[in-house]
Amino acid sequence: MTDYFSVDIPVFMPDYDKEKLYGWSRYKDNLWDILKDTTSGYCMYCYDTVWINGQRRGQIEHGIEKVNSPEYLTDCVPNLGLACENCNGKYKRRAEEKRKLSKELLREFESVSCKKYACRIPCERYIKLRIEYVRRGKIILQPFESKAHENGNILKLRYDLLNGKYIPGDCGCSYSREELGIIEGHIRLFGLNSAERRNREVGKYCKNVIDYHSLMQDMSYDNLVVDLFRDKLKDLPIDDAVKVCKIIYSRALLQRAT
Numbered sequence: 001m002t003d004y005f006s007v008d009i010p011v012f013m014p015d016y017d018k019e020k021l022y023g024w025s026r027y028k029d030n031l032w033d034i035l036k037d038t039t040s041g042y043c044m045y046c047y048d049t050v051w052i053n054g055q056r057r058g059q060i061e062h063g064i065e066k067v068n069s070p071e072y073l074t075d076c077v078p079n080l081g082l083a084c085e086n087c088n089g090k091y092k093r094r095a096e097e098k099r100k101l102s103k104e105l106l107r108e109f110e111s112v113s114c115k116k117y118a119c120r121i122p123c124e125r126y127i128k129l130r131i132e133y134v135r136r137g138k139i140i141l142q143p144f145e146s147k148a149h150e151n152g153n154i155l156k157l158r159y160d161l162l163n164g165k166y167i168p169g170d171c172g173c174s175y176s177r178e179e180l181g182i183i184e185g186h187i188r189l190f191g192l193n194s195a196e197r198r199n200r201e202v203g204k205y206c207k208n209v210i211d212y213h214s215l216m217q218d219m220s221y222d223n224l225v226v227d228l229f230r231d232k233l234k235d236l237p238i239d240d241a242v243k244v245c246k247i248i249y250s251r252a253l254l255q256r257a258t
C-alpha cells in the first residue's frame with residue numbers, strides 16, 4: 001500500500017554528458033546546468049528552489065570542502081554539488097573545522113591524480129575519503145550516495161508530511177545506530193526541522209489542492225517535497241487526493257499554531 005503521508009527524498013545522481021567538461025574553477029556553467037537538471041532546480045541539501053524566474057540562486061559547492069586538499073578536491077566533478085546560499089554559506093559551514101581530514105587520510109587519495117574536469121564517477125579513493133567525512137561530520141554529502149561504511153546502507157531522508165519534518169528514510173533494511181546518528185546529525189546540521197526552515201510549501205500546496213479541487217499540475221512550488229508529493233497523488237482519484245491534502249493541511253495549521 002502506498003503511504004500518501006510521506007515522501008522519499010531521492011539520491012541525486014548526475015548523468016554527465018561525455019562530450020562536456022565540468023568543474024569549479026573552469027566549466028562551471030556546464031556543471032550548473034547538469035546539476036540543475038539533476039535536481040530539477042532544487043538545492044541538494046534543503047530542497048528549496050535555486051532557480052527563480054530564470055535566475056540562478058544557487059551555488060556550486062564542494063561536498064568535501066576544498067580546503068582539505070585544494071589541488072585535488074577543487075575540480076573533482078563528483079565532489080561538486082548544487083546548494084542554495086543558506087545551505088552553502090551558513091549551515092554547511094557549521095562544524096566544517098570538525099570534519100577536517102587529516103594529512104594521513106589524504107595522502108593515499110592524493111597519490112592518484114584525479115582527472116579533474118573529466119572526472120565523472122566517484123573513484124575508490126574518493127569514496128573512502130567521503131565515508132570518513134560522512135562519519136566524522138554526520139553529514140550526508142551530495143551528489144551520489146553517502147554511506148557510513150563501504151558495505152553500509154545508503155543514508156536517506158524521508159519527509160513526514162503529517163508531522164512536517166524530516167526523518168530517516170528507507171534503506172530496504174534497518175539502519176544501524178551509527179547510521180541513524182549520522183542521519184539525525186545531518187538533519188540538525190542543516191536545521192531541516194528548525195522553525196526557521198519549516199517547509200511552508202507543502203501547506204500552501206495542500207490549500208491550493210483543496211481550494212481548486214486540482215493537483216495544480218501547471219504550478220510550481222518552491223520545494224522539491226511538493227513535486228514528490230504531487231507525483232504520488234497522481235495515482236489517486238481527485239476526491240481522495242483532496243482528502244489527503246485536507247488531513248495534512250489541518251495538521252500543518254495545528255503545528256503553526258503551536
Ligand SMILES: [Zn+2]
Pocket residue numbers: 043044045046047048083084085086087088
Ligand atoms: Zn539549501
Ligand SMILES: [Zn+2]
Pocket residue numbers: 076077078114115116119123126
Ligand atoms: Zn576525481
